[in-house]
Amino acid sequence: MTMLKLTNLHKTFNAGTVNEKKALDGLNFDLADGDFATIVGSNGAGKSTMFNAITGAFFVEDGTIELDGEDITFRKEHLRSKIIGHLFQDQMKGTAPT
Numbered sequence: 001m002t003m004l005k006l007t008n009l010h011k012t013f014n015a016g017t018v019n020e021k022k023a024l025d026g027l028n029f030d031l032a033d034g035d036f037a038t039i040v041g042s043n044g045a046g047k048s049t050m051f052n053a054i055t056g057a058f059f060v061e062d063g064t065i066e067l068d069g070e071d072i073t074f075r076k077e078h079l080r081s082k083i084i085g086h087l088f089q090d091q092m093k094g095t096a097p098t
């Protein structure tokens with residue numbers, strides 16, 4: 001069964017400025033129960049943006065995020081943190097789950 005389903009995710013930083021950057025441009029990604037995945041990509045490919053979209057650090061401009069069949073696209077980060085673990089690259093960021 002599909003555990004995580006990302007459909008057509010779009011995230012643009014600094015939209016409408018000279019620094020505009022389309023970090024996610026129609027990303028689709030599925031994970032099934034029990035899958036173990038490693039995401040590989042060059043610096044700036046959008047890996048962190050993808051994870052931050054999943055954990056809810058920001059809302060995507062388009063697309064949907066489903067977890068166990070439930071649409072969590074607009075669920076707030078602190079609520080997602082109850083069901084999604086997140087280890088930060090910068091250890092000083094984020095908080096440990098309780």
Ligand SMILES: Nc1ncnc2c1ncn2[C@@H]1O[C@H](COP(=O)(O)OP(=O)(O)O)[C@@H](O)[C@H]1O
Nearest residue numbers: 013021023041042043044045046047048049050
């Ligand atoms: N907060 C931000 N503001 C502006 N641009 C950003 C921000 N976060 C990421 N970006 C840009 O989005 C792109 C993807 O970045 P990122 O997801 O951090 O890549 P990765 O984790 O794969 O190295 C890069 O071009 C990066 O500069």
Ligand SMILES: [Mg+2]
Nearest residue numbers: 044047048049
């Ligand atoms: Mg990164």
